[in-house]
Amino acid sequence: MTVKTKEKDLDYILDEMVDVVENSKDEIFHISEEARSEHEMLSRELEETRSQVIQYIESGDQLEQNVAYSRRRLSEVSKYFDRYSEDEIREVYETTHALQTKLAMVRQEEKRLRDKRDELERRLISLHQTIERAEGLANKISVILTYITDDFRQVNELLNEAKEKQEFSLKIIEAQEEERKRISREIHDGPAQMLANILLRSELVDRTFREGSTEEALQEIKSVRRMVRSSLYEVRRIIYDLRPMALDDLGLIPTIKKYVATTADYNNVKIDFQAIGEDKRLKQQYEIAFFRLVQEALQNAIKHANATLIQVKIEICSSNLTLVVKDNGQGFDPKIRRDKSFGIMGMRERVEMFDGEININSKIGSGTTIIVSVPYQNI
Template identity: 60%
Template sequence: MKETRIEEKALDQVIEEMIDNVTNSKDEIFHIGEESRGEFEKIQKDLQETKRQVISLIDEGDKLEQRVRLSRMRLSEVSKYFDQYSESQIREVYEQTHQLQMDLSVKREKEKQLRERRNDLERRLKSLESTVQRAEGLVSKISVVLNYLNEDFRNVSEALEDAKEKQEFGLRIIEAQEEERRKLSREIHDGPAQMLANVMIRSDLVDRTFRERGVDEALAEIKSVKQMVRSALYEVRRIIYDLRPMALDDLGLIPTLKKYLHTVEEYNDNLTVPFTNIGKERRIDSKYEIALFRLVQEAVQNAVKHAEATEILVKVELKGKAAILIIKDNGKGFDTAVKKDESFGLLGMKERVDMLEGELTIDSKIDEGTVVIIQVPLER
């Protein structure tokens, strides 16, 4: 009992430290946001003044340009009727025209500098506006986290009544992790590891075949080894995708599906996997993206492994509040009324669709292929 109280006290202390750290982070982000807002307002005023100066200089430059034009006309007249003007008059016209041109050049250069300054201020203003918005968004999110820590997370120690429950809770997590590791280890052992072992054996045969049977049979052996390496690489990539496709978080559902289906097509000879995305490509909630990806992945893998298909059509439509997936293959099909060992993949798909409150329809006939239709409602 005493050990239980010590553990609960330690857990409370950890929670308190987390709350303090999150609160300090919130204050710092708020301070950054306020500084950026102040700088934003200052630059906004500076930008307005710069714009006013630019407009004023443009107006002054236009007027000065008109005076230069008139002075040039006057200079042209003096040059044409040179003998009708005195030396002082000619000098005055020349000097006046030259001075006006110099003043115009100065005005235009100053106008250019102010334009550049205005553009620079606009860029800085846009950057600061983005910083302020991000800071406000982070403060809002951190507030939600603080509410969670203050209201819900404090109940963890109360939910774990004694040390025995805490230990059982930890053991369940460890058991789940170990199960995933066993599954991954088994997949690697039965897949890529076996293939690579065969590659090593077959690679030794290449040299012997070359010496004993000639170049042609050695090249055929090399081609076979190359295919085995491709298969092993495909299995490794498939296992990585099974764990978690990294592109899903960065790019979203549609680009990840394109990449995955291209990989399937690349590592399976005599197989084409056309993909169609109906409607506008957009991001949805991550829990739906991973679920929909897994459903397509399972359906495609079933067609590759069991149906012996040469073409697998995949269509995805994200419209409004629903997602529709269609996976159609031209494989050997099966009798949906007969349960087989490999139907566990279909059972897993059904369970995943049920969790999403969607509908799964499988239409298949022997020697006529299979069509899988999945409809899943999407929350806004």
Template identity: 65%
Template sequence: MSFNKTGDIALDHIINEMVDTVTNSKDEIFQIGEESRSEFEKLNKELTETKKQVLALIDDGDKLEQKVRFSRTRLSEVSKHFQKYSEEEIRKVYEQTHELQMDLSMKREKEKQLRERRDDLEIRLRNLEETIGRAEALSGKISVVLNYLTEDFKHVSDALEDAKEKQEFGLQIIEAQEEERRRLSREIHDGPAQMLANVMLRSDLVGRTYRERGIEEALEEVKSVRALVRSALYEVRRIIYDLRPMALDDLGLIPTLKKYLATIEDYNKNVRFSFTSFGKEKRLETKYEVALFRLVQEAVQNALKHAEPSEIKVKVEMKSNAATIIVKDDGKGFDTSKKKEKSFGLVGMRERVDMLDGELNIDSSIGEGTIVTIHLPIN
């Protein structure tokens, strides 16, 4: 057996052991995440019930406090004109007042204990949420490593010449897939899922509001529920657009951008949108159309999420060998010299532009809005 063959066997053995270790670690992390999620759901239910109990105690305490005030007034009247009342009447009023005060004191103490329990539950839920997030992120990273080990490194001796290229490309693709899955899961959980759960809760209040407060307030509650449904529908449509707008394949870049901005404007009534295109409207290679659409999409979403603008302008100029995009908003702007934590949107834009040998420039200052300029050469 040659030295190279022996080395290959030894390397494969080491990689197999690494795969087993990483797999076991991933299973343990997954178990931690699932246990944390189960505990989170249990505590969340307890928190909901505790909040209801606190509200009920506050309501009972307020009613009891009114009774105590009335009883104290009665006691003061009896004490002031004690000659008009018998000893038994005076004793009865005094005992009634004392009993009401004791009940009120006990309810307020129980209310205090429940408030403390509520605050403690909220802290524990925040900590568990962070633990779940860290577990998911770590599991995703381990998936990247595991996928890389099992797919690209099993017979690494056969691919040593292009190992560096495979490493860079493979890790980017796998990590992007894992990040996209996590992002989509969080968006559905934090967006439509939460909104629909809220719709269910709010819809239960409509009948109660009608019975207790009348039809006008019930109609207001219905309007509020409709607004929540509209927001949930917008979030679903936005997530579908994020995955892949079908119009991009059918109609091309410019019509898709027009449709996208019109849809965004429908659900952001307080923001004005304008779109201008220059040059000959033509179909490009898929990679360019997807890249240009995603870059506009990311720039617009960043402005809506962070800048609080009243107007967003999008300009696209198409030339025979290049494309230029300008996205301008009149929002609050930011200091470009300071690195923002978790600015994944800007990082993703830079990476996408770099992959196509383009240029990205961001001009912004606090209170002066932001201008994003993108130039892509088209081969």
């Protein structure tokens, strides 16, 4: 990667950062405006509540005076009981009781309004703090935006020099990590599952033999042997996948021919291979990538699709590399995301590393076609 390309990449990153910061500033402004609107609404509600509290206090005070007068009246009636008629006594009692009940209701409503007023005051204080924090963040973001758009771009030249020195080592680390991840996926999907299955089948053999069914036990042992043989093949294949020597010595096309022939013979599957275009050596990273793509596509077709016929075609042009792998397997629905589908995920990652495109056309019961197209300049 040239320094000019790096500068473009860094400029793109900076532009993305600016967009993110500006969007964040807009969001903070929106939050601040919403808080202000809510603050105004609550302020009006608080004024109304305060007015209601005053009204209920005054009403309660007036009722307390009325209750006090009614109690004195009731005390007088009780003291001079014989001076009043039965209706007058009943009226005094009922009036006093009604006033006390009304006073209790007024004081209860007064308490509710006081609590509402206090809660509104607390919410207003919190909103005011939110508005202040939002304004402070907006100011800080403005400073950051200025730094990014002006000062930070001046670091571009210094970063380019450092990146040139680190580029080679970073690429090696990245490649190592990618290979480790791929190997872990291969072991998980292949030998690890097979060995677990062998363990279960061996327990079944033991149980069958103990139950006295020797013939069934022999059949199970044969099945275990096939699993062990398949596991051994998978282990050898993984070891071979680490670095096929033929790829360095012979190149992409001969290595794929050999791999296709070996795979077809071992799995008893018909695989047609066709190479179109220039038969030339490619850049090492492209040869490795396309060899891995062919490997993954064939293994998926054999292990998951149960295909009996697979067609592989590679076309090498002056500016483009194309790979087509088509099988007559059971197919699948590409719209449905399957758990632990590491194979397809890895293929996509490899193609994206070279700015290429991968299209997977499949339908349940109608097989699968994988088309990979990668730009290529042999400079």
